[in-house]
Amino acid sequence: DFQRAISQIQPALGANNDELSSYMGHEMVDYGARYHNLLREGKSFINQITQNERTSLLSVIFHGPSGSGKTALAAMLAAGSDLPFIKMISPQMLVGKHESEKCLKIAKTFDDAYKSPISLVILDDVERLLEYVPIGPRFSNALLQTIQVLVKKPPPAGHRLLVFATGTNEDFLRDCDLLPCFNVNTEVPLLNKAEILQTLSSRGVFDDRALAELDKSIAFDIGMKQLQLITEMALTNSAGGGKTDVATFKAAASDCGYAMLQ
Amino acid sequence: DFQRAISQIQPALGANNDELSSYMGHEMVDYGARYHNLLREGKSFINQITQNERTSLLSVIFHGPSGSGKTALAAMLAAGSDLPFIKMISPQMLVGKHESEKCLKIAKTFDDAYKSPISLVILDDVERLLEYVPIGPRFSNALLQTIQVLVKKPPPAGHRLLVFATGTNEDFLRDCDLLPCFNVNTEVPLLNKAEILQTLSSRGVFDDRALAELDKSIAFDIGMKQLQLITEMALTNSAGGGKTDVATFKAAASDCGYAMLQ
Amino acid sequence: DFQRAISQIQPALGANNDELSSYMGHEMVDYGARYHNLLREGKSFINQITQNERTSLLSVIFHGPSGSGKTALAAMLAAGSDLPFIKMISPQMLVGKHESEKCLKIAKTFDDAYKSPISLVILDDVERLLEYVPIGPRFSNALLQTIQVLVKKPPPAGHRLLVFATGTNEDFLRDCDLLPCFNVNTEVPLLNKAEILQTLSSRGVFDDRALAELDKSIAFDIGMKQLQLITEMALTNSAGGGKTDVATFKAAASDCGYAMLQ
Amino acid sequence: DFQRAISQIQPALGANNDELSSYMGHEMVDYGARYHNLLREGKSFINQITQNERTSLLSVIFHGPSGSGKTALAAMLAAGSDLPFIKMISPQMLVGKHESEKCLKIAKTFDDAYKSPISLVILDDVERLLEYVPIGPRFSNALLQTIQVLVKKPPPAGHRLLVFATGTNEDFLRDCDLLPCFNVNTEVPLLNKAEILQTLSSRGVFDDRALAELDKSIAFDIGMKQLQLITEMALTNSAGGGKTDVATFKAAASDCGYAMLQ
Amino acid sequence: DFQRAISQIQPALGANNDELSSYMGHEMVDYGARYHNLLREGKSFINQITQNERTSLLSVIFHGPSGSGKTALAAMLAAGSDLPFIKMISPQMLVGKHESEKCLKIAKTFDDAYKSPISLVILDDVERLLEYVPIGPRFSNALLQTIQVLVKKPPPAGHRLLVFATGTNEDFLRDCDLLPCFNVNTEVPLLNKAEILQTLSSRGVFDDRALAELDKSIAFDIGMKQLQLITEMALTNSAGGGKTDVATFKAAASDCGYAMLQ
Amino acid sequence: DFQRAISQIQPALGANNDELSSYMGHEMVDYGARYHNLLREGKSFINQITQNERTSLLSVIFHGPSGSGKTALAAMLAAGSDLPFIKMISPQMLVGKHESEKCLKIAKTFDDAYKSPISLVILDDVERLLEYVPIGPRFSNALLQTIQVLVKKPPPAGHRLLVFATGTNEDFLRDCDLLPCFNVNTEVPLLNKAEILQTLSSRGVFDDRALAELDKSIAFDIGMKQLQLITEMALTNSAGGGKTDVATFKAAASDCGYAMLQ
Ligand SMILES: Nc1ncnc2c1ncn2[C@@H]1O[C@H](COP(=O)(O)OP(=O)(O)OP(=O)(O)O)[C@@H](O)[C@H]1O
Ligand SMILES: Nc1ncnc2c1ncn2[C@@H]1O[C@H](COP(=O)(O)OP(=O)(O)OP(=O)(O)O)[C@@H](O)[C@H]1O
Ligand SMILES: Nc1ncnc2c1ncn2[C@@H]1O[C@H](COP(=O)(O)OP(=O)(O)OP(=O)(O)O)[C@@H](O)[C@H]1O
Ligand SMILES: Nc1ncnc2c1ncn2[C@@H]1O[C@H](COP(=O)(O)OP(=O)(O)OP(=O)(O)O)[C@@H](O)[C@H]1O
Ligand SMILES: Nc1ncnc2c1ncn2[C@@H]1O[C@H](COP(=O)(O)OP(=O)(O)OP(=O)(O)O)[C@@H](O)[C@H]1O
Ligand SMILES: Nc1ncnc2c1ncn2[C@@H]1O[C@H](COP(=O)(O)OP(=O)(O)OP(=O)(O)O)[C@@H](O)[C@H]1O
Ligand SMILES: [Mg+2]
Ligand SMILES: [Mg+2]
Ligand SMILES: [Mg+2]
Ligand SMILES: [Mg+2]
Ligand SMILES: [Mg+2]
């Protein structure tokens, strides 16, 4: 069950994986059933590649709105696995490089992965890896072709490869024929009101009355990333003592473009 | 007949052709009449180039949806022939190379082929060779022109050439004038329900009752590649003993985007 | 309150920041409540990054019409803070450089910022940084991708980063997916009639009767930059003695494309 | 008359022109009146350039569907002439070269031609020379401009030049302003039923009853190239003895995409 | 008044500015009130930059149809000023240079200007500087970005800069966001009938009767440049003695595309 | 009058100008009033630049359908003038060169022209100089900008420049803003029936009865170039003796795409 999954993951994560943990922020919040489900499904992909001899390649893309927690989820699953080779390819490593350098760097990472008996490669933020912009639309076809081929290429005999990717714009990913290159396609959604309240409650900065009031005035879905920033802005603008109130939270939400009821 | 064809092929394949066999997965499944027909037609192309003196060039394109088995079929036919020169040109060999390098590498392979009295060149996944993307659409015109010319260019006097190609998007291949460069155009289809059941039955992981149940709940066509992955995912998520059940199969199919009835 | 904020800011600004002050013109005019509000909000961003440990990255974009005072505001907030690292990236520094040089220069500035415990980077006039032109529209995708990644990339552990940006064309910034890369999005508006009159009054070149007359004949909103130029043109075309009159002001406004009533 | 023309041509062709003969296949088939007419017209162009002093430049483009016999016709006319300089420029010579190399190579061939008192240059498959693809459409403007100028440029005083070209897509050639650069524009059509039967009859692989049956079941026009391949495929799939039958011919035609009646 | 303005200007102009005078043709014609107004306005810009301490940057664009006299006007104003640094950037200096060379040359001129306490830079024929063509439309974005930034960049503290530009296509200049980069936008119109007659009269090649006749048959507006050419063509085609007649003028006008009444 | 003009021209032309005469074919045919008019107008441009001191630059574009005689006319006018510097810039000189080389070569020719007191530069076939193709449309903007500037740039003080250009597609030349760069715009039309008959009559290969018959069966306008080729083709296909007949002429016209009545 989920509790066991989590307890398995936490040590590995905290123990030996500094870089991955930088993608996970301060801590993963348990916001409910949908989060448990994502964890369970993620673990099953790792099982598949480690336990099934006939599966030499498995590729999964996590997609959803910005801030919904795709990168943190992929990093956490990776950190919680005990695969001998794990590598994150993120746009931040590639800033300012030319298209062809980026292609080579990505291909090099896969080549390294092929040397390990079982490997996990994470392609973080594929729209950014592809240099995608909705106007036009434009993107790097060289990078697209490289990623399409690498995601479908089985590793050499006797080796196994798991590929995780994160992306935002499902329509574009389908239109450019990248989505069907993945075996599995999993959505990471925004938090709904119940999940928002569970998150705020677990942060411990609102008393119960404030939470009841928030229950009435929240009318949006939001990403975990945005929700955490708004909470911190409210705390900074509050009297201190690690507490804040509904009015200050509303003001911070409004500054970030989230209008609350009333 | 088909049995003889298969028996002729298997030894050659197992015996001396490691690289080609990597494109064929664990084993070719006999899923019925349409598969026999593809094998028969494929063998006739090899006969034509080996036995007819007036045929110095024959080019065939296999097209069909992703996962339908085009690459495996072409590799199997090649491995089962006893042509003195066989070469697969696949996008995986060309990853990260520039357009002009790719053109040269492809032209070089044909030049090598011209030196043998009879040769087979396989152009695997032409959309990827052409760096095709539906948006725009875009593709490498340099690669298209190179392939168009090479596919139509007869080998030097006294030499013969068979070209196999695999492709997915028939409309694009017609629109860009590549399809008419081939003498023959053969479709490799998705598996229908009867073919799916024959495949699952031959894998031996369902009992008869489960197969009867599946007969009622399958309402899609699917590629052999996707079908095999779903079966393996179901096995991994099952109790073990090399068996799985309908419910676990349904869940795996659903994770891969195939919704079953009920 | 605002007075304290201003008094805190002025010394720092005058004292040690020559380059920033060059973006602020002769002096900042207090044109009323909306200006106070912009200052207050700006100060809260600086507080957030200096005081909240859980906020390692905060990014804010100020947008509004040309001349509304975005650059001056960002420069003034920066000069009034006591952050150990402050850097303005403006198109003027990048004139005539190639796209890739510009990318490197921008990435280099962020790299420098990461070395300081707390830093502020200002991306001035993002449309110009992106080489944007409405026809097409066209812009540098390399620069867009670079800025998108840098604005969202958290600094290394133990470091904090505040990003200010200024931009004009909100629609384009949204369409190219740059706007959602910022946590906060703040509008800097044109001056309305009341704010124009307060500005003209504080400049001291009209007597009260002239101001009353202007109250009746102004029917446009205008940027602080344009308003100050028109005032100076009127002064130059006047008799001297540091005074001007309504007719001369009207003529100057008309030369600059602002038609007044009557 | 035609018989004399042919007899004049055959010796020259067989005797001294290996490269050209490679473009003509095994032998030219006399398929009737339309073929005689093409030969007569072709001979008249050669007469014009050799016999009329006021004609220093004559350019002819042969266009028609793929396989209709344009290249073979141009090669045969060239081989049957006794012009002192004959050069074929074909896309096969230019495979993998860059646009500018191709331009130079083509210009160089014309320069060589200018050195001979009378020359014939054949531009084979102009769409491929221009790197044309219908999508877009796209093509090399550098190559188009080069060919447009060379086709219209008179040779130096005292020299004469005949240009033959072959092309497929008349609409494109008109739209890109290449067609009007030629003085004469001649169509090479597909074979109609009568011409198909004359061709099959002259090949001697059907008995009279089979030909009568074919007369009823052919309902398409076809290129000589495709017709010959289908005939050879039928022969390979037949019992042997240099004969085939209607059913086997139908099957081969169908594999090549030509459906016959019944 | 205008007379004083002119008298101030003429000496400076004749005295020391050869290059500028080459842009002004033989002499400036006083064609009436609209010309006086352009001169007055132009002088006021020079006053503003020389006399108002708070104006460190003033930018003016003169736009109007080809031949209306924009370049001559800007050159004359420059020659009539006594600014210590005056530089004309014209497309003629940049012929055949690459985009990036042009950018550097323009930026270099502004850099030189920044060294003088007060400077005037003239950007002549901005559409040509931008390599603009209405089809597409196309233009050099690198040059546009360079000019946009330079026109808005204030000179270093203690320096002042006046920028004049000339342009033709107001719509394009607005669409590409160059027009709003200028503080002032002044139209230089074609000559109307009264102005044409005043110009022809001052040239002294028609007698009064001819002028009266022209008054009835002119039904177009025209640029000063075209009007002067037509007059000279008429003179060349006339009997001599420095006189011409209406019929010869009409014929010359018609050759230049200007149809007259009757 | 025209006779004098011609007699003036012929000697100069025959005497000393080999290169120009190569653009004029065997001889210029006097086909009637419209030809006289073109010669008269052309001479007046040469007069204007040689005799009017106030005209330092005059630019004329001759446009009309392919084969109408634009290049021959410009070459003849040049050869018949006694200007000290005459240079033809034709696409044939620039074949295979890169855009920037072409720009430099054109600019160099104008620079050479500026060194002579009076010069004539001919820009032959501007569409080809611009690498124009109607599809897109596409053309070299670098070449367009270069030509636009050079055609409008006055030569240095004390020098005079006449520019002739020839072009075909008036609409494109207007759309790309090249047409208005020329002071004068003159049409060179196809020959109408009367002009065709006068041309054929002067060639002396038809008797009067044949000419009368042709009068009834010609229903097209045609370029002088095409008309002369058809005549020569008819002669080659005739019995000899320097005569041909209507039927043979009709056949040749039809081969060249001109259908005659009956
Ligand atoms: N249960 C959770 N799942 C995911 N993220 C969580 C969870 N709890 C807390 N977080 C935090 O929420 C933030 C999610 O941001 P993350 O960068 O993963 O989003 P993203 O979907 O990758 O966004 P983007 O599309 O902008 O890259 C992280 O800081 C992470 O530490
Ligand atoms: N009878 C069969 N025919 C084809 N493939 C089969 C068959 N039986 C089993 N397979 C397996 O099914 C898979 C088919 O995948 P393959 O890569 O050939 O598909 P594809 O059509 O080339 O897909 P793509 O368009 O994605 O390249 C291979 O792993 C192959 O071993
Ligand atoms: N209260 C104020 N707020 C902003 N600017 C002010 C204020 N008072 C005076 N100014 C002056 O007004 C001018 C505003 O111009 P600024 O360059 O900041 O505008 P901008 O919005 O950045 O315009 P652009 O979009 O063209 O870059 C500056 O010269 C500044 O010194
Ligand atoms: N009478 C004939 N005319 C033309 N070709 C003939 C004739 N008889 C036989 N052939 C053969 O038919 C084939 C015609 O093919 P060819 O390559 O010339 O066609 P094509 O029109 O150039 O096609 P593509 O457009 O594909 O280049 C050749 O192999 C040629 O030898
Ligand atoms: N009052 C006048 N104002 C302007 N130009 C005059 C005047 N009187 C005579 N001219 C002459 O008229 C001509 C105007 O041409 P000018 O090149 O300045 O026009 P332009 O508007 O810059 O045209 P283009 O858009 O083609 O560059 C010059 O030769 C100039 O000497
Ligand atoms: N009166 C004439 N005017 C023009 N050309 C004539 C005349 N008489 C004979 N010719 C001949 O007619 C031909 C006209 O062709 P020319 O190349 O000048 O046409 P063009 O209009 O320049 O065609 P293109 O647009 O294809 O360049 C030349 O060979 C020329 O010698
Ligand atoms: Mg992410
Ligand atoms: Mg495949
Ligand atoms: Mg600004
Ligand atoms: Mg051909
Ligand atoms: Mg001008």
Ligand SMILES: [Mg+2]
């Ligand atoms: Mg010409």
